[in-house]
Amino acid sequence: DAKTTQPTSMDCAEGRAANLPCNHSTISGNEYVYWYRQIHSQGPQYIIHGLKNNETNEMASLIITEDRKSSTLILPHATLRDTAVYYCIVKGVYGGATNKLIFGTGTLLAVQP
Amino acid sequence: GAVVSQHPSWVICKSGTSVKIECRSLDFQATTMFWYRQFPKQSLMLMATSNEGSKATYEQGVEKDKFLINHASLTLSTLTVTSAHPEDSSFYICSARSLAGDTQYFGPGTRLTVL
Numbered sequence: 001d002a003k004t005t006q007p008t009s010m011d012c013a014e015g016r017a018a019n020l021p022c023n024h025s026t027i028s029g030n031e032y033v034y035w036y037r038q039i040h041s042q043g044p045q046y047i048i049h050g051l052k053n054n055e056t057n058e059m060a061s062l063i064i065t066e067d068r069k070s071s072t073l074i075l076p077h078a079t080l081r082d083t084a085v086y087y088c089i090v091k092g093v094y095g096g097a098t099n100k101l102i103f104g105t106g107t108l109l110a111v112q113p
Numbered sequence: 114g115a116v117v118s119q120h121p122s123w124v125i126c127k128s129g130t131s132v133k134i135e136c137r138s139l140d141f142q143a144t145t146m147f148w149y150r151q152f153p154k155q156s157l158m159l160m161a162t163s164n165e166g167s168k169a170t171y172e173q174g175v176e177k178d179k180f181l182i183n184h185a186s187l188t189l190s191t192l193t194v195t196s197a198h199p200e201d202s203s204f205y206i207c208s209a210r211s212l213a214g215d216t217q218y219f220g221p222g223t224r225l226t227v228l
Contacts, residue, residue: 036219043117043206043219044157087156093215101147101208101217103157 003027003090009108012082018075020107022088025069030093033064034101035073037084044087044103047073078111085109115141117209119220126197127228133193134223136207142187143209147217148180151204163190187212197227 005023012018024033032051036044048055048062050071055062061074075082087106092099116139126132136146145164149157161177163169163184171177181193190209194201208219 034216038157041204041222041224043119043208043222046216046218049216099215100159100162102159103149105156 003102004088004104006086006088006104006107008105009110011110011112012075012078014080014111014113015077018078018082018109018111020073020075020086020088020109021070022073023070024088024090027068027090028092031090032093033062033068033071034089034091035060035062036087036089036101036103037082038087038106039081039084047086049091078109080111080113083109083111115139115209115211115216115218117207117218117220119205119207119223121223122221123224123226125226125228128198129196131193131195132197132225133191134205134207134225136190136192136209136220138188138209138211138218141209141211141213143190144187144212145210146184146190147208147210148182148190148192149206149208151206151222157206160192194225197225199227201225202227 034049035047038044050062064071085106085108118137120135148160151157160175161169161171163182165184169182184190206222208217210217
């Protein structure tokens with residue numbers, strides 16, 4: 001079973017920041033938070049992951065709360081091409097029993113022109 | 114990011130036939146590959162995990178004799194849907210995890226339609 005909770009859907013205006021929340025209150029100390037997105041009829045695309053520190057790359061920023069029970073994915077300037085289902089996934093370290101990506105229902109982000 | 118390809122991208126077959134789907138990691142070596150299935154308007158469901166040179170591990174409820182997985186090299190895994198039936202029609206997606214890191218990269222998916 002997925003160990004995360006995400007809103008079913010969100011809207012965002014083009015050019016504005018999209019902030020996608022995720023709750024993972026049962027996360028263990030050695031589990032990472034991963035974000036993927038899936039554009040319609042394509043395979044999932046890796047976005048970013050983190051353990052406890054905030055992370056940033058060319059696609060997005062990941063903000064993890066100090067207690068690690070929730071996180072927010074930030075797309076700084078959303079475009080129409082960012083419309084997709086965004087999945088927040090908790091995954092254990094390599095070789096561990098929970099080292100598999102188990103997908104929940106995700107958040108459908110609709111970027112509006 | 115790392116590139117994973119799948120072939121074919123779509124296939125239509127008759128009921129009772131077998132279909133093979135290939136998954137390749139193009140620019141990295143993958144010790145572990147994963148196979149997922151996705152029905153319309155649903156999320157991805159993990160079917161099995163395969164490690165190069167060993168037998169695949171299937172998730173509960175997935176028939177290993179129906180979905181044959183071979184991971185013969187560090188860059189290739191195949192999924193064969195045997196004696197396909199219309200209820201096997203789905204979007205099949207593979208992913209690969211590199212030797213170097215722990216991030217999984219996904220292929221573009223294969224749309225299987227069984228008539």
